[in-house]
Amino acid sequence: MSIRRHEIMLQPESARVIIRPFIPSDADKITAIIRRTLALTDKEVTRQLKAVYQEFESRHYDVEALFMAHYRKIARHISSPSPLSRESELLLGALFSGEYSLESAALFNPSIVPHPDQSDVPAGGLRFIMSLRATGEGHISSIEFRSGMIDPGGGISFDPVSRFVAMPLVVPNPTYRKKSFVLKFHEMGFDNPFADAVMAPLGSEFSRSALNESVEAVGKGAHPETHELHRTLECIKWLADSNYELSFSSKLNVSERIIFPVSPNESNGIEDARFVCFKEDGGGASYCATYTAYNGKAILPQFIETRDFLNFRILTLNGTAVQNKGMALFPRTIDGRYAMLSRQDDENLFIMFSDNLHYWNDPQFLLGPAEVWESVKIGNCGSPIETEAGWLVITHGVGPMRKYCIGAVLLDLNDPTKVIGRLKKPLISPEGVEREGYVPNVVYSCGSLVHGDKLILPYAMSDKFTAIASVDLKELLAALL
Template sequence: MNQQIHLCHHEVTLLPESARVIIRPFIPSNVHLVATIIGRALALTEDDVALQLAELRIGFEARHHDLVSALHAHFEKVRHHIPSEQPLSLDRQLLIGAIFSGEYALESAALFNPSMVPHPDQSGVPDGALRFIMSLRATGEGHISSIEFRSGIIAQDGVITLDPVSRFVTLPLVVPNPKYRKPNFLSKLHEMGFENAHTQAVLSPLAENFTRSDLNQSLTNVREGAESALQDLNPTLDCIQWLADSNYELQFSEKLAMSERIIFPVSNNESNGIEDARFVLFTEDDGSKMYYATYTAYNGRAILPQLIETEDFLHFRVLTLNGSAVQNKGMALFPRRIGGRYVMLSRQDDENLFIMFSDNPHYWSEPQLLMRPEEMWESVKIGNCGSPIETEAGWLVITHGVGPMRQYCIGAALLDLEDPTRVIGRLRQPLLCPEGSGREGYVPNVVYSCGALLHGGSLILPYAMSDKVTAIVSLSLDELIAALLASE
């Protein structure tokens, strides 16, 4: 431990809560089984249907904001299996929807890997205080990860208070006709090896900013107008369709509390999890602001770094990232441009920490080595614990290191403000290591964070313990900077 740095452990612990559940569709892949199950529901009398549905509503309605809408949405997913000539009552539709539904406890296994950013709404906050949003990785059955949120206040004296956590959780509306940016779309297709005549035929009629319906119509036109002998047509069109599915928009109701908003996997890229979102409040040169989050999409076989954009934590754009350096985990965006360019930390090789520059926040290439493991506590690999934080002394980077027995510790480094490729300070001993009961959890001997923030003269550092629960410490920024500069 760095003796000159004093840590204040706050009486805030975020524990996983199994009672917070969403409703997910559970539809067998075997179409004959789906038809058989529906047949049983169709054989019931209307009185039996009403009785069964009433019992379901008694058992489940109090656990969800809008049970009926969820059941009806899941009925719509299997409607095409029902003979078209057979009219169904609303009750029977809802019962069929319930048959193909199930609850999923988002955080039953863990609530961890937090990041903190200032809340976009600071109205009514006392002088000297700060309202914040904390993102968290929630993991449930099957190790499927999603993003949850909490909100709270850091008082002028540093006391941290979390807002009450709702019993309910709600999935957002997946915007049915999202917008796309043609340059980004073309860049990704080129990177994937699908920039050909079919791609040009689909995209050339479209505007610079086009909608999903525009794209669907163009795909239809190209497919219908092509010769059946073109063997590379279907793979190209399938790739374009995959890319469109991977870039989507989400919308939450403004009536929902922050803790009720859940970002659950939507695309096939992330079917097994949205992992370790690193949120940052980014300020453009003109003063405009945007919240970005880099995260790892996982489909059970491969990982893919992706990007989230939001201005208000109500409307989210989820985007694929482009470029040869978009690989591995742990991409973290600097909170402003440096020398007119966007800057990102990354870990290309699962060992060292890299830095890269770009004119476009969606395109990354040519990473430069920034730091290698040096101390025994980081002898296996190093990475970042969120976006760098600007201070007068330099860019503060909270790091993590993996050492013997796969123990994760949290450290820190300092980069030059004008030239962040220069490391001007680096702790030789970690700030935090797993200890006591914090060593025990889903993955033992781990402390980890996805983003801290400054308040007054303190660094507020939320961190997860052993991939299970989340806690918060704060420490003096002056003490930390002094220790970093002394280390060199």
């Protein structure tokens, strides 16, 4: 089979940094830092702040705004008889800030979709956006993006990558869909009068401010103060924090946008986003992704929606089948229902259908390990791809010595519960430098696309770097059939 490994390797770049809060958990330590800073003379404050700017201003777009944001996080600990100067506030903000290198450890597990803007693309070409899992200090993962072009001859190039990285605005007053919110809350075991009282005055869509007002009203109401009431209200807030909206400035290049963990359930990482261009029944298109939220103890599948890669909605998924890793959405509905691949048992591939994009139950077994190279477990490498021959699913299999290989299966176009083709040998196995990295002997992908007569397959090499292969589609389908 004709497989072309392109001479492209995306490597982690330690110089791409963001500024994060660096605030001790001990209140006494916070007040000690504040006390030492307020003891400085105005002249010394000016000198120290100038030194900070000289060292760090060129590494970020707007350090002043970030310093002020972090100052506001600790302002309640300040007890001063007179207002602080702006320079003192900024210096305090700098003292409670630190740089974080997003991809110092790895840049891997890619997925690829057509760019929403295809203007000025030559005939036969395609502009794309690639998502990547960036991992830094503490093995915290986030989502980065790259853009590039597939030229009419099949060559692949990437747009220049900016030195700068910027986090989005977390929309302060997002909206929620009541039906999904209530479903998730009941799944969590909070089907009680307190939850009903909070939700009753809210409309089918409601804002965070409206939710906060209802939570406060119930908390101050005639109910007796009980542990159940307190826990119910706290979990409503937790669920709201887990569903949020992000907005990037349109001035930022694609490579400058970073989705870093926001909610408590993803505090230790946003892992393995599987993006797909979803064709809506009405003719429009949106971009959706499933990803794994990790809080250091437990994982939780989550969902991303965007139309422009500038504005994102982050949502929890509902249903008894929302568990484990590896959920991958089909790019359109089938007989009017959404379809999803999954792996609830961490061994076999399952498929499930739903009338609600955010609610999943009743997974059906699809296929299990068959060959030795996949005999430990199998999973998907992203969303199924529609072809005339059927749904092409790129898979991964784990075999002896925890070696990960990439394979492929073909599902019936009208009834994707039927497997009509399957490779007996791996499509891609780790070779040479691909074997060396943070986790050796691994090739892995989170999403491919078909362009013309080629399958464009970006893949990670041993949880460290990212490469790209292209495969002759006709040859692949012939091998599957």
